[in-house]
Amino acid sequence: MTSPTDQRPDLPAATPVPPAPGAQAMPVPPPPEQVRRVPRGPRLAALRRPGPAIGLTWLLLVLAASLTSPLWLPYGTAEQDLARRFEGPSADHWLGTDDLGRDLLTRIVAAAGVALTASLVTVLVALVIAVPLALAAAERGPRVERWTSRVSEVLLALPATIIMLAVIGVIGVRTYWIMAVLGVLISAAVYRVLLGVAQSVRQRLYVDAARVDGLRSWMVNARHVLPGMASVVAVQAAQLFGVAILIQSGLAFIGFGPADPEPSWGGMIAVASRYVYTAPWMMVPTGVVLALTVIAANAVADGIAAHAASVSGHASSGRRSGRVTLLGATHGRADDVRLAVPAGAGTPLLEVEGLRVATTEGPELVTGVSFSVGAGRVVGLVGESGCGKSMTARSLLGLLPTGVRLTQGALRWEGTDLLAGGASADKALRRLRGREIAMISQEPMVALDPMFSVRSQLVAPLRRFRGVSRREAVGLATDLLAQVGIVDAARVLDSYPHQLSGGMAQRVAIALALTGEPRLLVADEPTTALDVTVQAEILSLLRSLVTDTGLSVVIVSHDLGVIADLCDDVNVMYAGEVVESGSCEAVLASPAHPYTAALLEANPHVPEGEALPHRLPSIGGTVPAPAAWTSGCRFAGRCRFATRACAEPLVLTAAPGVPVGAVPDHAVRCVRADDLSLTAAPEEDPR
Numbered sequence: 199m200t201s202p203t204d205q206r207p208d209l210p211a212a213t214p215v216p217p218a219p220g221a222q223a224m225p226v227p228p229p230p231e232q233v234r235r236v237p238r239g240p241r242l243a244a245l246r247r248p249g250p251a252i253g254l255t256w257l258l259l260v261l262a263a264s265l266t267s268p269l270w271l272p273y274g275t276a277e278q279d280l281a282r283r284f285e286g287p288s289a290d291h292w293l294g295t296d297d298l299g300r301d302l303l304t305r306i307v308a309a310a311g312v313a314l315t316a317s318l319v320t321v322l323v324a325l326v327i328a329v330p331l332a333l334a335a336a337e338r339g340p341r342v343e344r345w346t347s348r349v350s351e352v353l354l355a356l357p358a359t360i361i362m363l364a365v366i367g368v369i370g371v372r373t374y375w376i377m378a379v380l381g382v383l384i385s386a387a388v389y390r391v392l393l394g395v396a397q398s399v400r401q402r403l404y405v406d407a408a409r410v411d412g413l414r415s416w417m418v419n420a421r422h423v424l425p426g427m428a429s430v431v432a433v434q435a436a437q438l439f440g441v442a443i444l445i446q447s448g449l450a451f452i453g454f455g456p457a458d459p460e461p462s463w464g465g466m467i468a469v470a471s472r473y474v475y476t477a478p479w480m481m482v483p484t485g486v487v488l489a490l491t492v493i494a495a496n497a498v499a500d501g502i503a504a505h506a507a508s509v510s511g512h513a514s515s516g517r518r519s520g521r522v523t524l525l526g527a528t529h530g531r532a533d534d535v536r537l538a539v540p541a542g543a544g545t546p547l548l549e550v551e552g553l554r555v556a557t558t559e560g561p562e563l564v565t566g567v568s569f570s571v572g573a574g575r576v577v578g579l580v581g582e583s584g585c586g587k588s589m590t591a592r593s594l595l596g597l598l599p600t601g602v603r604l605t606q607g608a609l610r611w612e613g614t615d616l617l618a619g620g621a622s623a624d625k626a627l628r629r630l631r632g633r634e635i636a637m638i639s640q641e642p643m644v645a646l647d648p649m650f651s652v653r654s655q656l657v658a659p660l661r662r663f664r665g666v667s668r669r670e671a672v673g674l675a676t677d678l679l680a681q682v683g684i685v686d687a688a689r690v691l692d693s694y695p696h697q698l699s700g701g702m703a704q705r706v707a708i709a710l711a712l713t714g715e716p717r718l719l720v721a722d723e724p725t726t727a728l729d730v731t732v733q734a735e736i737l738s739l740l741r742s743l744v745t746d747t748g749l750s751v752v753i754v755s756h757d758l759g760v761i762a763d764l765c766d767d768v769n770v771m772y773a774g775e776v777v778e779s780g781s782c783e784a785v786l787a788s789p790a791h792p793y794t795a796a797l798l799e800a801n802p803h804v805p806e807g808e809a810l811p812h813r814l815p816s817i818g819g820t821v822p823a824p825a826a827w828t829s830g831c832r833f834a835g836r837c838r839f840a841t842r843a844c845a846e847p848l849v850l851t852a853a854p855g856v857p858v859g860a861v862p863d864h865a866v867r868c869v870r871a872d873d874l875s876l877t878a879a880p881e882e883d884p885r
């Protein structure tokens with residue numbers, strides 16, 4: 199294949215300056231110092247703060263005292279000494295005695311066992327219900343979420359106290375069962391919190407990456423979503439534990455706790471309250487222990503929350519993902535002019551035809567997009583922000599955001615229509631994701647799971663895709679890292695994502711994408727988040743992968759320089775549709791659509807040796823929102839050449855698209871394409 203730079207039209211230089219031609223076949227090794235030396239593993243500083251540490255110590259102390267009480271408590275819980283009623287602290291009774299002369303310390307410690315374990319039952323029941331439901335609702339999207347949320351609303355609307363009293367009326371005072379019922383009732387509130395977290399974690403790029411790796415949904419949940427929710431689950435558990443202790447004590451206080459002489463904190467406070475004027479001390483030990491235990495649980499919750507916040511910098515959220523379903527498979531609206539990009543010689547690897555993407559209840563986001571990708575070809579999608587580039591790219595992997603669907607179109611992989619018969623795009627593409635089609639995104643740091651080392655993130659898919667042993671997978675992971683230009687592979691293998699620089703993380707993300715030996719790589723603005731020199735290195739790496747391995751690439755970019763540097767073919771997108779497509783050389787050297795021409799004029803890069811323009815031309819206005827698209831040319835409102843004819847819908851007059859002059863493989867969605875000469879210097883706006 200000809201080097202992309204050889205084919206490059208005489209364009210202003212791209213932002214990332216391509217290296218010398220000889221260097222193109224070689225991945226550029228990054229400097230070793232790109233691996234940041236930061237401490238490994240989670241930082242527990244937040245849990246070492248006095249509040250959470252003291253809280254945890256208190257809870258452990260109470261638990262240990264309760265478990266070991268038969269070994270060291272000198273009195274029995276029911277042992278009475280009527281001669282020593284209402285006593286204050288003394289050497290014999292450290293915390294005093296109650297109305298029957300029973301040792302308060304003994305009874306408090308004995309009651310702690312039931313208080314803690316029954317509260318734990320509430321927590322476990324609530325989590326066992328709420329966590330799977332939240333995971334399922336976040337994964338399945340609005341259809342399942344609607345049901346689970348309705349059920350949770352019903353549970354939340356129920357009067358919990360009355361229900362618990364009714365349950366006690368039926369089953370009697372059985373503390374563990376009552377606390378289990380409390381767990382069921384409270385699970386609705388926990389579910390609401392966890393659903394939000396699960397939805398947010400599912401939007402992170404590393405979850406998308408895991409799906410691209412071909413992991414089944416339960417594996418994605420277990421390996422990536424659940425660990426991402428762990429801190430919130432822990433906070434909820436700690437808080438719920440405190441609430442459960444309070445509710446349990448409240449029930450015992452009003453007489454629905456263990457019957458005397460069995461001790462319970464609530465029951466002991468109830469007895470003490472009867473003598474609050476004559477023997478006020480009796481209230482103090484139990485009240486203080488109860489209060490301290492609840493405060494301790496909350497302090498631990500705060501500590502976990504602070505800890506989570508301190509490490510969240512390594513796990514910021516990324517793009518959303520979700521399921522997509524093909525709603526229909528017919529094409530051909532009268533206004534559909536489909537522009538086709540040549541795939542080069544031979545059968546295209548991937549053909550996209552008449553792709554339409556829409557929100558479930560809102561407007562269409564992408565309409566009638568068609569292009570094809572030949573083996574070893576690099577196809578660009580370029581346009582302003584919001585033009586539908588990412589939606590188009592993500593459709594190729596079945597990774598559209600929740601609430602967004604592929605509604606129409608054909609996706610043909612080596613000639614086979616993956617969506618034939620109305621198959622779900624998610625299911626159809628699952629077998630290709632990772633193995634045939636892989637993806638890299640603009641935020642490599644969030645594309646890697648912060649919980650796992652590079653070694654573990656590479657070894658797992660390598661073993662799955664290539665069926666090799668762990669040892670072989672480590673060897674292959676080292677080779678892959680070398681292939682993407684990482685020289686100190688051993689050190690990087692043992693690093694966590696937060697220990698890598700942006701460029702290094704993108705190299706690892708590319709290595710991860712290559713684990714399944716894909717033939718097509720979808721790169722969604724792979725250099726946007728990187729600084730200029732690193733951008734050039736990553737582009738050089740992609741270029742060398744294409745030339746060395748025959749990889750095909752669909753690259754999304756808003757930078758014409760990147761497109762000119764890397765692509766064989768280009769699709770210029772505007773407001774959800776392709777307005778111009780063709781070979782990079784043809785489109786960029788002879789733009790036929792006023793939008794393409796305007797984009798080129800607004801390109802901020804000046805060819806070497808040329809003077810900087812006094813003022814950079816810009817395109818007035820903004821891309822219209824999907825709901826505001828008209829049936830005519832969507833660019834007309836910003837186009838200096840627009841006429842009345844531009845307001846009319848385009849009718850398919852030639853297949854595919856409308857040919858431009860004598861330039862082969864070049865199509866444009868513009869009724870004035872034939873009478874405009876856009877390669878000439880732009881005129882002043884005539885209006």
Ligand SMILES: Nc1ncnc2c1ncn2[C@@H]1O[C@H](COP(=O)(O)OP(=O)(O)OP(=O)(O)O)[C@@H](O)[C@H]1O
Nearest residue numbers: 557563582583584585586587588589590599602824
């Ligand atoms: N989750 C979503 N739900 C509904 N609409 C969305 C969602 N995500 C994006 N959109 C809309 O879809 C349209 C296309 O967005 P898309 O992200 O594909 O644009 P883009 O060209 O890739 O822009 P950028 O370069 O900023 O990513 C935009 O109008 C955008 O507001």
